[in-house]
Amino acid sequence: MFKRNTLLVVSALTASAFLSGCGGGQDRQVIQNKGSDTLVNVAQAWAEAYQLVDPTTVVAVSGGGSGTGIAALINGTVDIANASRAMKDKEVQMATDAGHEPVQHIVGYDALAVYLHADNPLSAISIEQLAEIYGDGGGYTKWTDLGVEVPGCKDQTMVVVSRQNNSGTYAYFRKTVLGKGDFRLGTRDMHGSKDVVDLVENTPCAIGYSGLAYATDHIKRACISQETGGECTSPSVATASDGSYPIARPLFMYTSGEPSGYVGEYLNWIKSDAGQCIILAKGYASATDVSCN
Numbered sequence: 001m002f003k004r005n006t007l008l009v010v011s012a013l014t015a016s017a018f019l020s021g022c023g024g025g026q027d028r029q030v031i032q033n034k035g036s037d038t039l040v041n042v043a044q045a046w047a048e049a050y051q052l053v054d055p056t057t058v059v060a061v062s063g064g065g066s067g068t069g070i071a072a073l074i075n076g077t078v079d080i081a082n083a084s085r086a087m088k089d090k091e092v093q094m095a096t097d098a099g100h101e102p103v104q105h106i107v108g109y110d111a112l113a114v115y116l117h118a119d120n121p122l123s124a125i126s127i128e129q130l131a132e133i134y135g136d137g138g139g140y141t142k143w144t145d146l147g148v149e150v151p152g153c154k155d156q157t158m159v160v161v162s163r164q165n166n167s168g169t170y171a172y173f174r175k176t177v178l179g180k181g182d183f184r185l186g187t188r189d190m191h192g193s194k195d196v197v198d199l200v201e202n203t204p205c206a207i208g209y210s211g212l213a214y215a216t217d218h219i220k221r222a223c224i225s226q227e228t229g230g231e232c233t234s235p236s237v238a239t240a241s242d243g244s245y246p247i248a249r250p251l252f253m254y255t256s257g258e259p260s261g262y263v264g265e266y267l268n269w270i271k272s273d274a275g276q277c278i279i280l281a282k283g284y285a286s287a288t289d290v291s292c293n
Contacts, residue, residue, distance in 0.1 A: 029262045031059045035069020035082030036168050037192045038110060038211040039251055042282040043082055046270055049278060053269060057262045063192070066168030073254055074098055079263050081254040084110065084168035084211070100256035107270055109285035111212040111235035112173060112247040115200045116220040119151045124223040124232040127177055127246060133160060133207065134173075136182040143205070152204035161196050161208030162187040169193065172249050173209050209247075212240070213283030241285040251284065 033043055040063035047059035069081035074095045087095075087102055095102045114130065116122060122143070129146065132138040142156040143149060149156060162183060163170040174183065188206075190196045196210040201219045212235050215221055223232035224246045239245035259267050269275050277292035279285075 027056055029057050031057060031080060031263055031266055032072075032078040033059050033080045033082065034062045034064060034072050034078045036066045036084040036251070037063045037194075038066075038084040038169055038213075039082040039107075041213065042108070042279050042284060045278050045282060046275060049274075050266060050269060053274075054262070054265065057266060059266065065164065065166040066171070067166035070254065073100060073102065073256060076100060076256070079255065080259075080267070083252045083254060084249065085171045086250075086252065087254060095256070103255050103258055105253045105255065105267060105271070106250045106287050107253050108251045108276070108279040108287050109240045110249055110251055111237070111240040111245045111285075112169065112176075112209055112249060113212045113215060113235040114222040114224060114247075115197055115206075115208045115210060115215075116222055117150065117152075117200060117204045117206060118218055118220055119204055120220060121148045121150070122146060122222065123220075124225065126225045126228040126230065126232075128226075128228050130177045130224075131179075131181070133158060134162070134183055134187070135178050136184045138184055150204050154205075157205060159199075159203050159206040160184065160187045161199055161203075161206050162189050163193075163196065163210075164189045164191060169210065173247070176247050176249075211284075212236070215283070237280065237283065237285045248285075250287075 040061065043061045047061050050059060066083040066085055069083055070087055070091055072078040073081035074091065092102055114125060129140065132140040140146060141158060143153060143158060144156050188199065190199060193210045193214045196208040197214045197216065197219060200206040200208040201216065221235055223234045225232035226246055233239050233245045235245050240248040255263065271287065273290045276286040276288055276290040280292060
């Protein structure tokens with residue numbers, strides 16, 4: 001929580017300091033950009049790089065989850081909402097009723113990785129098995145149910161790590177892994193993507209899911225198959241790009257209507273080679289084929 005709030009403050013201070021330092025503030029515009037924690041790091045990188053492209057436009061970035069960004073779009077308090085899931089039909093209707101016509105922009109792709117502690121001997125897991133671990137009424141509660149024993153996990157009981165329900169990552173994992181089912185009770189629901197990885201990295205019994213860009217050298221990423229015993233695919237930029245990874249997803253930015261003016265120019269820059277090379281450098285797959293130095 002502290003780290004995410006710090007990012008919020010830094011983003012706001014950066015915008016404030018930049019505006020005051022330029023002088024003649026009447027010619028400066030601020031783009032309010034809020035939403036997905038999956039996208040917040042790359043959104044901040046885009047915002048910082050864009051100041052060099054167009055010094056008259058400052059982008060104020062904050063996280064809080066896809067649901068938070070979408071709610072802000074519905075309320076008309078942001079120019080761009082970041083989301084790691086598509087807007088729901090009821091959200092689109094709410095926005096329309098409020099006088100906002102949501103327009104979806106795909107700005108990249110992400111492999112939603114399943115993280116295991118470095119000492120966990122398991123290397124591959126199936127969607128079916130994940131449903132048994134995460135789903136309400138699922139039969140897997142101990143690592144021995146999967147035929148392994150995890151060093152340092154005293155009674156082999158799994159610590160099942162998830163995201164809070166306002167997260168697009170939560171919604172996409174639920175849809176892809178659980179279908180119409182619910183999550184089991186007793187999961188550890190984390191505020192941010194990095195929080196999931198940090199907990200699993202330091203908890204031998206844990207399993208969690210989060211964006212690939214939050215991976216470290218001190219944690220294991222499981223190879224995923226659709227069916228138990230089937231051929232598995234590891235999460236990577238390449239497998240997210242070609243769709244071969246079973247839990248790959250598009251990343252979105254939403255605007256109210258077709259963007260124009262300085263907001264449209266900013267989104268066009270994000271979709272350009274310059275912007276797409278930044279998202280590649282942050283560990284995501286680009287929305288288009290690009291050539292980066």
